[in-house]
Each structure stands twice: as structure tokens, then as C-alpha cells.
Amino acid sequence: MDNLKKVRELIRKNGLDGFLVTNPTNIYYLTGFKGLLSADREAYLVLAKAPAFITARLYQSEAKAVRKNGLQIAIAKERNEMLKLAINKLQKCAKVGFEKNNLLFGEYEELKQGLLAKLTATENFIENLRVIKTEEEINKIEKAQIISQKAFKEILKTLKVGQTEAEIAHNLLSIIHSLGGEGLAFESIVASGPNSGRPHHKTGSRKISKGEILLLDFGARYQNYHADLSRTIFIGKANPEHKKIYHHVKNAQQKAIKKISHGIKSNMAFRAANDHFKGERLEKYFLHGLGHGIGLEIHEEPYLRPSRETTLQNNMVFSVEPGLYFPWGGVRIEDLVVIKNGRAKVLGKTQDKIIEV
Missing domain, CATH: 3.90.230.10 (Creatinase/methionine aminopeptidase superfamily)
Incomplete structure (x- = not known):
């Protein structure tokens, strides 16, 4: 079972039907995408019924490699529009998990305003998978x-x-x-x-x-x-x-x-x-x-x-x-x-x- 399938199964077992991955190391672990500046928000990974990788136009070439993982790719014209695309992908979810140690308060507020879903903070959700090495x-x-x-x-x-x-x-x-x-x-x-x-x-x-x-x-x-x-x-x-x-x-x-x-x-x-x-x-x-x-x-x-x-x-x-x-x-x-x-x-x-x- 690949890493993406493991996480999606974990999401299901925890009663979630959506999850927003923001930690850049976790995004790399699940997709192979690595940006240039980890301090900046360069991508989001939405895990829902139709999982999607979201980034800005400056990374559209790198996004082609991510497509091999069977993910939908969504390209924002500007970085500040990426989260809106993520919210759109999560609209049909009732309970959405997020990484509480890697989400800015401003991002949380935008999620809360844009979704009817219940937001659930998680800690070490993906990190607990990473601890056992292949x-x-x-x-x-x-x-x-x-x-x-x-x-x-x-x-x-x-x-x-x-x-x-x-x-x-x-x-x-x-x-x-x-x-x-x-x-x-x-x-x-x-x-x-x-x-x-x-x-x-x-x-x-x-x-x-x-x-x-x-x-x-x-x-x-x-x-x-x-x-x-x-x-x-x-x-x-x-x-x-x-x-x-x-x-x-x-x-x-x-x-x-x-x-x-x-x-x-x-x-x-x-x-x-x-x-x-x-x-x-x-x-x-x-x-x-x-x-x-x-x-x-x-x-x-x-x-x-x-x-x-x-x-x-x-x-x-x-x-x-x-x-x-x-x-x-x-x-x-x-x-x-x-x-x-x-x-x-x-x-x-x-x-x-x-x-x-």
C-alpha cells in the first residue's frame, strides 16, 4: 500500500471524509513534490473523495510529476488563491481534518468561513506513518x-x-x-x-x-x-x-x-x-x-x-x-x-x- 492510500485509509478510520495537508514535508512524503522555500506556502494537498494537489503557476511543471500519483491537479494563478481552490475541493465533506501545527490562524479562519464542514484539528497524523521507515x-x-x-x-x-x-x-x-x-x-x-x-x-x-x-x-x-x-x-x-x-x-x-x-x-x-x-x-x-x-x-x-x-x-x-x-x-x-x-x-x-x- 503506497503512502497516499495509507493516509486515506487512516482518514476513513478516524471518521473524517476530508483532510487538508499543509506541512511541506508531509506533502513531499505523499506526493514527491518539493518546493523551494518551505517557509512559504507553496502547495496544499486535499484528501477527499477526489484527492487533489494544489499549487501556483510557478510550480506547474513540477505538478506534472505529481499527476503520476493519480491526483487531480489544480493550478492557481497566484499563491493567495490556492486556499480558495482547496476549499472548493472540500465543499462536499462533512468533517475535515487539518494539521494544527502547520496551519496559520488566517488560513483557519478562511477555512471556517468557506466550509460548512466540522473542522477537526489533528497532531502527528501523517508523522505517525513516517516514523516507520521503508x-x-x-x-x-x-x-x-x-x-x-x-x-x-x-x-x-x-x-x-x-x-x-x-x-x-x-x-x-x-x-x-x-x-x-x-x-x-x-x-x-x-x-x-x-x-x-x-x-x-x-x-x-x-x-x-x-x-x-x-x-x-x-x-x-x-x-x-x-x-x-x-x-x-x-x-x-x-x-x-x-x-x-x-x-x-x-x-x-x-x-x-x-x-x-x-x-x-x-x-x-x-x-x-x-x-x-x-x-x-x-x-x-x-x-x-x-x-x-x-x-x-x-x-x-x-x-x-x-x-x-x-x-x-x-x-x-x-x-x-x-x-x-x-x-x-x-x-x-x-x-x-x-x-x-x-x-x-x-x-x-x-x-x-x-x-x-
């Missing part, structure tokens, strides 16, 4: 991750004391392109010295120095699917304290990966890592969740957090990224896993040894 999707994510791992090996050869974080980030992007990546999955985090103690540091002009930690968090994008990789590098010889922290983070990751299996709750994976830190009285330095799903977006379900109880299932793909953060810096190690045959399988290879350059 073999093709898993292969694309793995390819993106392998490109990222190869890029890491190449960037190691270029590192020199005195380089700025921004220079390293620039070089990393060039390497990813040279290896077949479409670009970055997100803006790379290059954090040196005390900056590595900030989990979401913004790459800047600080120069790397001997005796410090350099933390890289980045990912390639391949055929619209994302990778995510974090590696901790020691510039020069690692001191005993830093080595000890590195090994604790690595052990926490290994314990979490071993715990992950089909059927467990996502917070149990978090606990496996956090319990290791608790045993070493380090848990207060673990400042974030253990991981997140990945695919067409860099952050998707499932989330491996203490409060989340998502049931992990075969063909889910997500990161496992424990970290410890201090005033002098931090250590984070991140890899992607997929649940296959009930167990976690790492995409690509893990980095088990300490890296000193």
Missing part, C-alpha cells in the same frame, strides 16, 4: 550517514591548531559535497574548548588550541534524507580526566544501544544511559535527551527522553547521543540506529577509540 528510506538515511562518517575521516586530516570553528565547518561542507552529499542536514556545530560544553553551540570564530576538546555535530543530506553524527576529538594528548569522561559517555551509549529493542518504551533507552551516569554521579551533567528520530526531517519521532513512552518498533530510525558537559568543555558521541529483527543495528560504524590529533 527499506528504501532506511537505505537513504544510511547512505547519508556513511557519507557523514567518510567526511569525518577526511576532516580529521585537515585539522590544525589555529584554525577557526568556521573554517572547519566550511571545509566540512566542501567534503560532504565531494562525497556525493546534497548538502548539510542542518547547520554544523563546530565547538572548541569551553564551547563544546554548550550542546547547541553556534559555530564561531574561536581558534582551536592544543590540549582542548573539539566537538563536531553535523550530518549530510542525501536524496532529501538526513544524517546526524557527533564526534569528540582531542587536540593533542587527552588528559586523564577528559579520557575518563569520554569512556563514560561511550559506555553509556553502548548500554543504551544494547537495551534498545522492538517493543520497549523510548524512555527505557534513556534510562539505560542515564543510569550509567548516575552510577558515576555524573547525571547532572547530562543535559538533554538521548536521541531523536530522523528521516525527511532532522528531528522526528521517536524521542528518547525521560518523559516519552513511545513504543519502539522495527524499522524506526533514531539517534543515540549521550553527552556530558562541563565548564571546560563537553563530550558527545552520536550514532544512528535502526531496529531490525527486534534489535538495534548501527547505521555505518561506531567510533570506539579515542581520537587524538
Whole structure:
């Protein structure tokens, strides 16, 4: 069953006879259409008795490819007329669902005024389908991750004391392109010295120095699917304290990966890592969740957090990224896993040894 049929069946089961898809990632997932600026409204997807894809004239060539999915195509002369076409396609519906996290209030008001149907807000309606990946999707994510791992090996050869974080980030992007990546999955985090103690540091002009930690968090994008990789590098010889922290983070990751299996709750994976830190009285330095799903977006379900109880299932793909953060810096190690045959399988290879350059 293709994605469009799955969603239409889900709509029926939820007592809806119409649905308006506005999230551009979900539109791509269902139709293959990808616009240029996701911040702008470039298309609507109407799922009713006669499903329809609606866009503006500037995308009429791209709309021809969407036609292959058996959708009706409606082309608006201007973007601000697209929603009127969508409303027209939903006129015969009695109960219409919409994506509450991706509909502007002005759009909601226009829907309410233009339809007699009851409007029903939904959350993660299509995202819950996306969380279980197909073999093709898993292969694309793995390819993106392998490109990222190869890029890491190449960037190691270029590192020199005195380089700025921004220079390293620039070089990393060039390497990813040279290896077949479409670009970055997100803006790379290059954090040196005390900056590595900030989990979401913004790459800047600080120069790397001997005796410090350099933390890289980045990912390639391949055929619209994302990778995510974090590696901790020691510039020069690692001191005993830093080595000890590195090994604790690595052990926490290994314990979490071993715990992950089909059927467990996502917070149990978090606990496996956090319990290791608790045993070493380090848990207060673990400042974030253990991981997140990945695919067409860099952050998707499932989330491996203490409060989340998502049931992990075969063909889910997500990161496992424990970290410890201090005033002098931090250590984070991140890899992607997929649940296959009930167990976690790492995409690509893990980095088990300490890296000193």
C-alpha cells in the first residue's frame, strides 16, 4: 500500500471524509513534490473523495510529476488563491481534518468561513506513518550517514591548531559535497574548548588550541534524507580526566544501544544511559535527551527522553547521543540506529577509540 492510500485509509478510520495537508514535508512524503522555500506556502494537498494537489503557476511543471500519483491537479494563478481552490475541493465533506501545527490562524479562519464542514484539528497524523521507515528510506538515511562518517575521516586530516570553528565547518561542507552529499542536514556545530560544553553551540570564530576538546555535530543530506553524527576529538594528548569522561559517555551509549529493542518504551533507552551516569554521579551533567528520530526531517519521532513512552518498533530510525558537559568543555558521541529483527543495528560504524590529533 503506497503512502497516499495509507493516509486515506487512516482518514476513513478516524471518521473524517476530508483532510487538508499543509506541512511541506508531509506533502513531499505523499506526493514527491518539493518546493523551494518551505517557509512559504507553496502547495496544499486535499484528501477527499477526489484527492487533489494544489499549487501556483510557478510550480506547474513540477505538478506534472505529481499527476503520476493519480491526483487531480489544480493550478492557481497566484499563491493567495490556492486556499480558495482547496476549499472548493472540500465543499462536499462533512468533517475535515487539518494539521494544527502547520496551519496559520488566517488560513483557519478562511477555512471556517468557506466550509460548512466540522473542522477537526489533528497532531502527528501523517508523522505517525513516517516514523516507520521503508527499506528504501532506511537505505537513504544510511547512505547519508556513511557519507557523514567518510567526511569525518577526511576532516580529521585537515585539522590544525589555529584554525577557526568556521573554517572547519566550511571545509566540512566542501567534503560532504565531494562525497556525493546534497548538502548539510542542518547547520554544523563546530565547538572548541569551553564551547563544546554548550550542546547547541553556534559555530564561531574561536581558534582551536592544543590540549582542548573539539566537538563536531553535523550530518549530510542525501536524496532529501538526513544524517546526524557527533564526534569528540582531542587536540593533542587527552588528559586523564577528559579520557575518563569520554569512556563514560561511550559506555553509556553502548548500554543504551544494547537495551534498545522492538517493543520497549523510548524512555527505557534513556534510562539505560542515564543510569550509567548516575552510577558515576555524573547525571547532572547530562543535559538533554538521548536521541531523536530522523528521516525527511532532522528531528522526528521517536524521542528518547525521560518523559516519552513511545513504543519502539522495527524499522524506526533514531539517534543515540549521550553527552556530558562541563565548564571546560563537553563530550558527545552520536550514532544512528535502526531496529531490525527486534534489535538495534548501527547505521555505518561506531567510533570506539579515542581520537587524538
